Amino acid sequence: MNALKKLAEYLPASTTSQYAQKGTLTAEEFVLACDNLCAKCPQWQWSRGSKEHAKAYLPPDKQFLLLKGAPSVRRKEALALADVVGEALAAAGDEGDAWLDTNAGEASQTAADIPPSEPAAAAPAEAAPVIDLTSHIREPAEDDEDVPDIEEFDGQNLATTSGPVLTATEPVDDNILKTRSYDVSITYDKYYQVPHVYLFGYDEARRPLQPSQLFEDVSQDHAEKTVTIENHPHMSNIAHASIHPCRHASAMKRLADIAAASGKEIRVDMYMFTFLKFIACIVPTIEFDLLEG
Amino acid sequence: MQVAPWSSFVDVGFWSELAKRKLERYRLNDEARPLVATFGTGNAGKGANAPALICLSAESLDTELDGKDAVRPPAYQFAAPGTLRNYNSHEEFKAADKAAVLASTAAQVWEDIHSGAALAEPSRLNRFAAIAYADLKNWRFHYWFCFPALLHLPDAAYFADPVPLSSALSPAQVEQLREGYDRLRGLSGGGPGAGGVPPPFFLAALRGGALSVEPLSARAALADADEVLLGFADPCGLPGNPGWPLRNLLALAAARWGLERARIGGPLGLCALLRAARARGPPAPAEAAAAPKAAGWERNGAGALAPRLADLGPVMDPARLAEGAV
Numbered sequence: 001m002n003a004l005k006k007l008a009e010y011l012p013a014s015t016t017s018q019y020a021q022k023g024t025l026t027a028e029e030f031v032l033a034c035d036n037l038c039a040k041c042p043q044w045q046w047s048r049g050s051k052e053h054a055k056a057y058l059p060p061d062k063q064f065l066l067l068k069g070a071p072s073v074r075r076k077e078a079l080a081l082a083d084v085v086g087e088a089l090a091a092a093g094d095e096g097d098a099w100l101d102t103n104a105g106e107a108s109q110t111a112a113d114i115p116p117s118e119p120a121a122a123a124p125a126e127a128a129p130v131i132d133l134t135s136h137i138r139e140p141a142e143d144d145e146d147v148p149d150i151e152e153f154d155g156q157n158l159a160t161t162s163g164p165v166l167t168a169t170e171p172v173d174d175n176i177l178k179t180r181s182y183d184v185s186i187t188y189d190k191y192y193q194v195p196h197v198y199l200f201g202y203d204e205a206r207r208p209l210q211p212s213q214l215f216e217d218v219s220q221d222h223a224e225k226t227v228t229i230e231n232h233p234h235m236s237n238i239a240h241a242s243i244h245p246c247r248h249a250s251a252m253k254r255l256a257d258i259a260a261a262s263g264k265e266i267r268v269d270m271y272m273f274t275f276l277k278f279i280a281c282i283v284p285t286i287e288f289d290l291l292e293g
Numbered sequence: 294m295q296v297a298p299w300s301s302f303v304d305v306g307f308w309s310e311l312a313k314r315k316l317e318r319y320r321l322n323d324e325a326r327p328l329v330a331t332f333g334t335g336n337a338g339k340g341a342n343a344p345a346l347i348c349l350s351a352e353s354l355d356t357e358l359d360g361k362d363a364v365r366p367p368a369y370q371f372a373a374p375g376t377l378r379n380y381n382s383h384e385e386f387k388a389a390d391k392a393a394v395l396a397s398t399a400a401q402v403w404e405d406i407h408s409g410a411a412l413a414e415p416s417r418l419n420r421f422a423a424i425a426y427a428d429l430k431n432w433r434f435h436y437w438f439c440f441p442a443l444l445h446l447p448d449a450a451y452f453a454d455p456v457p458l459s460s461a462l463s464p465a466q467v468e469q470l471r472e473g474y475d476r477l478r479g480l481s482g483g484g485p486g487a488g489g490v491p492p493p494f495f496l497a498a499l500r501g502g503a504l505s506v507e508p509l510s511a512r513a514a515l516a517d518a519d520e521v522l523l524g525f526a527d528p529c530g531l532p533g534n535p536g537w538p539l540r541n542l543l544a545l546a547a548a549r550w551g552l553e554r555a556r557i558g559g560p561l562g563l564c565a566l567l568r569a570a571r572a573r574g575p576p577a578p579a580e581a582a583a584a585p586k587a588a589g590w591e592r593n594g595a596g597a598l599a600p601r602l603a604d605l606g607p608v609m610d611p612a613r614l615a616e617g618a619v
Contacts, residue, residue, distance in 0.1 A: 047352075235306055
């Protein structure tokens with residue numbers, strides 16, 4: 001399989017649209033659909049990546065799509081939503097072609113098994129209309145970052161006393177929600193002819209997450225099956241969580257069929273909007289579906 | 294009046310690119326290199342959940358605000374120029390003279406204010422410096438950012454409580470603000486910002502109820518205006534506090550224009566706050582005085598004045614990745 005994929009990189013990219021038949025995209029259709037997403041949701045940006053990894057079948061300044069710092073706060077509601085969409089998809093498709101499971105036959109757990117890892121996740125938005133700024137300011141505490149002793153930096157007159165500037169960056173008040181954030185990038189997978197999603201996460205203090213921590217934000221049905229740890233094609237030395245694209249085309253075809261049955265058409269330039277709703281089932285806690293916003 | 298500090302957000306692509314350049318190009322050369330960070334203004338009203346992020350990514354390295362390698366910040370984003378000095382050893386990193394880095398970066402901002410360079414290129418007011426040590430044996434990156442804020446007007450205070458922009462300006466004026474800013478940054482009509490980076494600082498002049506947006510350099514031509522507003526791209530989400538960039542804008546206004554009172558438009562007028570500050574500063578000196586004191590080293594995740602650490606061993610170290618892949 002890997003050899004085939006490598007070979008695919010050297011073959012000319014397909015230019016005949018098979019979207020209607022198979023749910024796949026040509027590279028041109030990928031660029032068109034992503035351009036449309038960027039226009040509607042400016043949080044998404046094109047990235048040119050590093051030159052050595054540039055793919056010739058994509059424009060140099062449009063190598064992959066990037067959403068930086070997507071928050072990951074909602075846990076329970078998001079998982080419930082994933083269940084609903086998942087059921088709709090499962091109901092519409094035949095059992096043998098389970099769209100969400102690349103290792104068919106393995107026992108799948110329900111999303112409800114996932115423990116909410118942040119108890120404070122309830123009611124984030126309405127929690128803080130009034131903010132007591134003094135609560136953000138605290139004495140330098142035991143250092144949980146692995147950094148040199150604070151005293152090494154003393155006596156250099158770095159601190160300014162109270163007054164013109166706030167002196168803390170990290171609110172430590174328990175009422176203030178701590179959120180992880182994710183960089184979500186979408187490349188074009190030439191072999192499967194669909195978008196390929198890679199995720200990289202940061203903790204509340206914006207430190208990189210470890211690979212094992214990434215799975216906490218992945219629906220249990222998909223962790224280590226659909227979602228694996230893989231190097232990013234444009235950042236070859238950095239492991240990302242990769243959402244394996246082998247079932248993307250059939251899932252997209254099915255979503256288009258469901259829409260068609262109710263008299264709606266999902267045009268190819270609208271592909272990414274539907275695609276992100278589909279991806280949201282796999283990583284339900286990451287807010288990158290920004291259409292509502 | 295207190296301003297809310299920047300929060301640096303360095304993405305993993307930045308460290309990946311820095312590691313590569315250190316091995317292939319910089320080697321033992323540890324001179325300071327230009328850097329461009331980007332930030333956005335979308336936090337207004339989100340409160341303390343939304344820190345004022347200033348972001349570094351792979352594209353941030355070895356680039357300037359202008360020139361052929363210029364960084365084009367994405368739509369609705371702004372650029373800030375800075376420098377990065379990457380030391381060769383942890384000892385050198387720890388021994389770096391932080392006070393001198395802060396003082397020299399602040400002095401550059403002060404000089405740009407007095408030379409007028411900051412009027413022509415307002416992004417210069419957001420200048421920053423960073424130091425780092427890349428431990429490539431263990432894939433651990435120690436780093437520390439310094440965002441100098443000139444304490445030129447240490448006793449600046451509100452003369453009225455901050456109110457949302459929408460209640461301080463009429464809907465028509467808000468619309469004029471948005472249209473005017475789009476023109477200024479070159480989105481329409483080929484304004485002064487056309488083809489360049491969008492200016493994070495600007496002026497808005499009120500004449501008989503009509504609002505027009507002008508570059509900082511047009512201050513002298515606005516003598517006939519009823520009122521001149523200072524505007525800046527505010528990354529801060531707190532309702533009662535403006536973001537870090539305001540300090541240097543007030544320093545500029547006081548030093549060059551003898552500002553005493555200012556009304557300050559928030560992040561481009563979109564769901565923004567109008568912030569009012571009283572600035573009682575000394576009158577504009579004829580020549581550049583010594584730079585005022587400045588604050589600026591960022592606190593780490595624990596709230597201490599100490600460096601941050603990005604441990605990328607688990608995601609970059611080939612040996613540990615192989616272990617996890619079994």
